[in-house]
Amino acid sequence: MNELLGALLGLALATSGPAADPHSFGNPQVVRPRHLDLDLTLDFAARVVRGSCVLELEYLDRERASHLDLDSENLKLERVVDPASGRELPFVLGPSEPPLGQRLRITLPTPRPDRVRVVYETSPSASALQWLEPRQTTSGKRPFLFTQGQAIHARSWIPTMDSPGVRATYAAVVHAPPGTLVVMSAEHLAHDPKQGVFRFRMPQPIPAYLVALAAGEIEFRPLSARTGVYAEPAVVERAAAEFQDAEKMMQAAEALYGPYAWGRWDTIVLPPSFPFGGMENPRITFATPTILAGDKSLVSVLAHELAHSWSGNLVTNATWSDFWLNEGFTTYIENRIVEALYGKERAEMEVLLAQRQLQDTLASPRSSPERTRLAQDVAERNPEESYSAVAYEKGAEFLRVLEARFGRERFDAFLRGYFSGNAFQGMTTDRFLEILKRDLFRGDEDAWRAVRVEEWVRGTGLPDNRVVPSSQRFVRTRAAAEAFASSGALDGATWGAWTTAERRDFLGSLPRLLAPERIGALDRALRLSEAQNAEVLSAWLRLAARNAYEPAYPALEAFLVGQGRLKYLRPLYATLLENPKTRELARSIYAKARPGYHPIATASIDALLSHPSGGS
Numbered sequence: 001m002n003e004l005l006g007a008l009l010g011l012a013l014a015t016s017g018p019a020a021d022p023h024s025f026g027n028p029q030v031v032r033p034r035h036l037d038l039d040l041t042l043d044f045a046a047r048v049v050r051g052s053c054v055l056e057l058e059y060l061d062r063e064r065a066s067h068l069d070l071d072s073e074n075l076k077l078e079r080v081v082d083p084a085s086g087r088e089l090p091f092v093l094g095p096s097e098p099p100l101g102q103r104l105r106i107t108l109p110t111p112r113p114d115r116v117r118v119v120y121e122t123s124p125s126a127s128a129l130q131w132l133e134p135r136q137t138t139s140g141k142r143p144f145l146f147t148q149g150q151a152i153h154a155r156s157w158i159p160t161m162d163s164p165g166v167r168a169t170y171a172a173v174v175h176a177p178p179g180t181l182v183v184m185s186a187e188h189l190a191h192d193p194k195q196g197v198f199r200f201r202m203p204q205p206i207p208a209y210l211v212a213l214a215a216g217e218i219e220f221r222p223l224s225a226r227t228g229v230y231a232e233p234a235v236v237e238r239a240a241a242e243f244q245d246a247e248k249m250m251q252a253a254e255a256l257y258g259p260y261a262w263g264r265w266d267t268i269v270l271p272p273s274f275p276f277g278g279m280e281n282p283r284i285t286f287a288t289p290t291i292l293a294g295d296k297s298l299v300s301v302l303a304h305e306l307a308h309s310w311s312g313n314l315v316t317n318a319t320w321s322d323f324w325l326n327e328g329f330t331t332y333i334e335n336r337i338v339e340a341l342y343g344k345e346r347a348e349m350e351v352l353l354a355q356r357q358l359q360d361t362l363a364s365p366r367s368s369p370e371r372t373r374l375a376q377d378v379a380e381r382n383p384e385e386s387y388s389a390v391a392y393e394k395g396a397e398f399l400r401v402l403e404a405r406f407g408r409e410r411f412d413a414f415l416r417g418y419f420s421g422n423a424f425q426g427m428t429t430d431r432f433l434e435i436l437k438r439d440l441f442r443g444d445e446d447a448w449r450a451v452r453v454e455e456w457v458r459g460t461g462l463p464d465n466r467v468v469p470s471s472q473r474f475v476r477t478r479a480a481a482e483a484f485a486s487s488g489a490l491d492g493a494t495w496g497a498w499t500t501a502e503r504r505d506f507l508g509s510l511p512r513l514l515a516p517e518r519i520g521a522l523d524r525a526l527r528l529s530e531a532q533n534a535e536v537l538s539a540w541l542r543l544a545a546r547n548a549y550e551p552a553y554p555a556l557e558a559f560l561v562g563q564g565r566l567k568y569l570r571p572l573y574a575t576l577l578e579n580p581k582t583r584e585l586a587r588s589i590y591a592k593a594r595p596g597y598h599p600i601a602t603a604s605i606d607a608l609l610s611h612p613s614g615g616s
Contacts, residue, residue: 021319022379023152024071025094025103026161031065031112033160034058034205038172042180042215044143047124047131051175053159054083054117055168068108068116071155071162071208073101074123080106082113089116099382101155118159127599128153132271136596137216138234142179144216146270146286148279148600149209151320151383160208165318165426167205174198174213181218183230183268185210185281204261204282205424207316212281214268223247230268235289239269242292242299245341249306252340257310257333258416261423265306273564275598277301280308280330288565290534297500298535300338300350307333310419318426320383324374325427328395329415335396348469349501351400355468356508358393362462366574369460374398375429384600398456400467405451406440414440429457477502481509488518492525500533507539512546519549529555538568545572548581561593564601573608 026032033055040051059065072093080089087109094103106116122129132144147157155162174182176196186200202211214230221240222228224247231239246265254260267285269292278301279286285305291298311329331354339347362372370376371388374395378386403411417439433453441447455463477498483489495503514522523529528540529552541559544552560572576586590609594602 021163021165023100023320023383024161024163025069025100026071026163026166027069028161028163028166030061031057031059031068032166033168036158036160036168036170038158038170040172041175042145044131044145044177048122049129049157050121052117052119054115055160056115057113059112062112065108065112068106070104070106070159071101072104072159073156074126075159076121076123077104078119081117083115083117084113099152104159120159122157125599126156128156130273130598132273136273137271138232139217142217144271146214146274147212148275148598149211150279151209153600154208154211158208158211162208164207164209164316164320167207167424169205170202170211172200176215179217180215182213182215183218183284185212185284187263187283202282206282206313210281210313212279212284212286214270214286218268226250226264228266230266235269238292242294242296243267243302245296245299246302248341249303249337252337253306253333256336256412257419260309261314262309265309267302272562273596273598275564275566275601277565277567278305280305280312282309282313290563290565293500293533297533300334303337304330304334307337314419315422315425315427318428320386321376321378322427322429323383323386324391324395325429325432327391328374328399331392331396332399345471345473346501349471349474351469352471352474353501353504354393358389358462361389372460374457394462397466401451401456401465402440404467405447411440433457473502474505477506478509481506484522485511488521490522490525495526500535503536504539507536507543510543514547519544519547520551523551534568538572542571542575545575545582546579548579553585557589560589561596564597566601566604569601569605570608573605577608
């Protein structure tokens, strides 16, 4: 770690307690964990993790710290002890309070202990853990495990303060069956794979949701001195070829926003049930295999997760009501990295596709006015309900408005100062707006009103001063979609020459409903049901589902059963459910697919099926 980052880390560790978090039982205003020592055993047969977590405590108010409150969810607690004296500490596990789990209250005697050790075991149904049987992996030889902590799932496998505003360093010793490779969001230390012992250390303080682990039949391929890819043996070479620009992405991001703070940046391609495109766990991005298109057309997901190394991991939303500060900034930076590597034309096409997605979200019956705000009060609901294009795309659009107002040079300088000045700290919307007015607007109230900052951040819907790029390629794809809709004219050779973005735009520009003979001709001419690119295939399958196009049903079922990425699952199931002709098909496919989905995905789709007529 260079001197600048070391100084920033020291400053962050000396700051006062975090903001109150309605999604955590923790009491960090008086005492908080500053380091975790994990000693864990992975039991694939029982589908549990068992072991201990030692929490090194930092007291902000030692006199008032009569107890330590931690977050837990379905943890089986064996005992809590003071490691220094060996004395057992009284604890009470509160009642279950969905979606928060249970409060674990540990009595802290006088003199206050510096550390507490919690001995525990997870539940086989822990929401952060997915245990895969060998048949669910590519080789079919060994089981697989991976974690997903965001937003409030870390408490289901680690007893700690599971709040984005509470940061701690950690170390871990993990015991796994022979033949299993374990990776974590941390530095690799001296492993002993023959004995199944793996050791890790994360020296930078991170929120609990970024503590991550994967274990299974995994191989590694280096991409540069500080980047590489992990994957199952049958996938690793394809992943290495797809991700060969990882180092260039890092260099582009550093040129824009300053030094990368985390040492290495590796990626692990997980089995298809991983519920997200990627997860920004520090030092190792967890990624879905659906981005392996063979032509780098979907690697913007990698750029997004790398961007989180600044916006999210370095400066983190203090609570989940401030989620847009993570995702809006990251989506903006993702597009800047794509532009730096692949050109302005591709970056602008991706912006236009995202803007269409945002418009669809805002028009959906499921989007109440409150849920179209950037700054949302999610205190009374599961924070994952705030996951939508609003936080990502509306947040990025707001930043593009700021860039257009002040110019890239000045806006980039502001972002560099924002990240370096608030490194390893939580950020609230109110605090960000103070910094924005002071450092970018420099107190100019007229400019503040002209940009309509308050309307962007606190208002509903989408202000009309957004920046909409132009694309000559999309002029042609939209003209082609209009021609096909009106006359059935279709040029397969042109389709073959189009990029993934152009194909997505063509499909997205078609009318929602097409005549049966027209949609059949489209499928036959372009072989859409055989598409291998997940973005193109999902766009086609949604169109086919809207039109109850039966020849596409086998491809639809194969896609929904074969992968568990929520970006594809929710729109497809929602589309099937909104059409009375396809509702039973949705339920039939889901019954087959559900056992292979991650708990986060099943919770989301279960909720969708319980309100099938809400629109898509």
